[in-house]
Amino acid sequence: MGGMRVAFQASLLGLDEELGLGPLGGSVRRTHLAHGAWIDLRPGWLSGADTLFERLAAVVPWQAERRRMYDRFVDVPRLLRFYGEDEPLPDPILDDARRALDAHYGAELGEPFRTVGLCFYRDGRDSVAWHGDTIGRGGAEDTMVAIVSVGDPRPLLLRPRGGGPSIRHELGHGDLIVMGGSCQRTWEHAIPKTARPAGPRISVQFRPRGVR
Template sequence: MDLFENDGMKLVNLLPQDGEAYYHGKILVAEIADMYLDQCINELHWEHDRAFIYGKEIVTKRKIAWYADEPVAYTYSGYTKRALVWPDCLREIKQRVESHCGEVFNSCLGNFYSSGEEGMSWHSDAEKDLVGNGVIGALSLGGERKFSFKHRHTGESVSLTLGHGSLLVMKGSTQKNWLHSLPKTKKVVEPRVSLTFRQMRF
């Protein structure tokens, strides 16, 4: 059985300027995506995310899990996390994503949304710990969700729906010039895991 779908799909840059974002579509067949979703929910070390906003600590409903090649510290939103060692299931997923998009990743920030009422506000992944203009490969598992980009200066926006087992790749100056978000919705009740594979400075 072929584990991948849409291998022959022509990739188009979703962003009209100042960055690159490519939606590869569903790269995993449903059975494999279902298996990985179950493994991620049950085997990854999830904890509620914390951030400092205007000097106040905020604890989110969304949970995160942080893994890397080395037990490095990663700081964003004023809070520092230390990476865990890759579990077998996540290492296997990473290898499939790398094989599909032709990039190499050394870390992963996982996000677990238990329902559509959990999301992410506008932000960019431009922390100093990440390789400048590096590549981020985001694999979506579970409930389909809307994902949006907004240009920092012009306000121009682009949105798409991320399907179960699909891959979105962001590269170039995207994080410098564009914000992105996962809007909350009451229409989606299925849990969702987003695995954002990254290139960190070690």
């Protein structure tokens, strides 16, 4: 499946801003959660985010997938594209973002971010259910997953694994969230469906080797 054409309402400044990355450092706000988990937030880290949204929507070879659920196959309610360690990324700013994340988190993480996954939420009907990135090492080890969101904001919910009150963050237009510590195995996150008008959003996930 090739690039997508979608009805996207750019923000007033998003297409006029030059595409680039702001500083991390002291601009990142960390929240410690239960069970050794934490999240970092850096709103608006990527300037010109609407330009990047339009580029990615057009050039990424988006894939629609079907997965087995009980006794039948169902459509995955979002489009996907995964870039392995040796694959060139679809836009140079993603290489810049990965280098900046490595510079900021490398000492704490102890390794670089290696892979990049992209999810395209076309409208409010697209979603991802409660889950942690526990395929591979994330199910047994502390790790980090960094997500940059472009396009219209959608709520990312987090809750303790096994249930409990959820935490909500509206992410879009270049916002960065990093889930670290034990977050992938002791907490879950989701992008819920919504009946309210919701424009398209692309999330870009940076992960270390062996974490999915």
